[in-house]
Amino acid sequence: MSSGEVVQQSKTLMDRPARLQVDPESIAEDDKPPQTGNAFNIWYLKWSGGESSSKRNQIKSKFKVNIKQDTGYTRAKLSSPICLFFARGCCYRGKKCPYFHRIPLDVDSFLPTQDCFGRDKTAEYRDDMDGVGSFNKINRTLYIGGLHMKDNMENKIIKNFQPFGDIEKVRVLYNKSCAFVTFRLESTAQFVKEAMADQSLDNGNEVLYIRWSNEDPNPHAQRQEKRRLEEIAINTVKNLLESVQDSENKKRKVEIQVEEPEDEEAESENVHEIKQIEASIPVNHGITFNTTSLETLSKLRAKQIEKETKNAVANAIGGYSSDDDDDDA
Incomplete structure (x- = not known):
């Protein structure tokens, strides 16, 4: 199935109610990330006021979005953003959610100062290239780290990332166990950064480390x-x-x-x-x-x-x- 067909399929899936991804009563206390600070931020799913958040989390997420099963209509209005927890596979509101439960589409018109989840961008990127991103640059490329290198890694990446939207280019650095994936839409890159963070390819053992990519130093790529x-x-x-x-x-x-x-x-x-x-x-x-x-x-x-x-x-x-x-x- 091509990426264009996937987008069309997403529109069709909006005719049914969004599935409840997580029952809040069934979440155990040990499903939360280990405490490394004083307060747990449910929006960012991390602890604040303690250990630096730039430190890489090696724990694989217990939740993962399934676009075909989870996509559906909600109480979202035309100007509503996409649900962040839907992208992470752990929204407990289902069809009652006030945000969209679907992948970003061409018809979306997000504010240039916000991402597809409605979060405010910053003027500069964080030092570790994590976070929401910068409003001074349109970035459609993600850095994918933590890969367990195998043959035909490009095809494996496309298979796991294409359900979220059109992919323009995949570049794998086998000697560094990382890859760079460029999407057609910036909003798709924003969605994938949250959806595939701390996940694995084909339910493998790796834990993906996803950040925004720096500008490609290749002169041809810049042109x-x-x-x-x-x-x-x-x-x-x-x-x-x-x-x-x-x-x-x-x-x-x-x-x-x-x-x-x-x-x-x-x-x-x-x-x-x-x-x-x-x-x-x-x-x-x-x-x-x-x-x-x-x-x-x-x-x-x-x-x-x-x-x-x-x-x-x-x-x-x-x-x-x-x-x-x-x-x-």
Whole structure:
């Protein structure tokens, strides 16, 4: 199944209620991380006020999200973020949760200063590249450490990470037991960072260590990223211009539709009058026509020719011309 099909499947799964991932009554006290501080923060699932949180946690998580089983509708509103505990596989609210229980999608419009979970970003990254991330840089690449290297590690990483969204690139450093995974959406990287932290690949024995990636020092990679950002900017401007042009075209079409019936009616009356005068003129050759009738007919014909000429010119330049001086004839 391709990553695009996975996203479509996620939309389909939203037709059912979100599954209760964890029964709060069944959580034992020893399921909490070992105490290393004075207070336990349920939002970040860690202790504060004690040992530095930059120290790596070697304990494998007892919870893991299953996108196919856990995705479903909740009480979330259109502007609601995604549930952090859903990503970690331990939300105890299910369909009653006020946040979305699904993976990030293209249609999402998260604030640039927040991640997909609604948490505020910081100006700079933490020293250990952990945390929510920086609002000064769009980062779609994650550093994956703690891997037990085997053959075809790239395929194994894709198999475990692709259910969360589109993957653009996977780079494995076998000599350092780590990898770099780049996603198409930044919000997907944010989700995966929480969903796969302290997890393993294919229920193995490793404990994954996931952090934000520093900028790739490879000049080729930097040029690619620069071109990608330029393309995004160009497409954004192009879409805005097309939107403005469409709006102007619709406005012009409405104006034409409003004016056109009046002009058609006036034109119809004008042609009808010409035909009446022509019908009143004798067709026998050699008869002298009434002077008044000929003058009136000449004026009306000149007026009709002038109207047709103006309309032809107006249509050629994309506008519409209507005569306001018809009463002067």
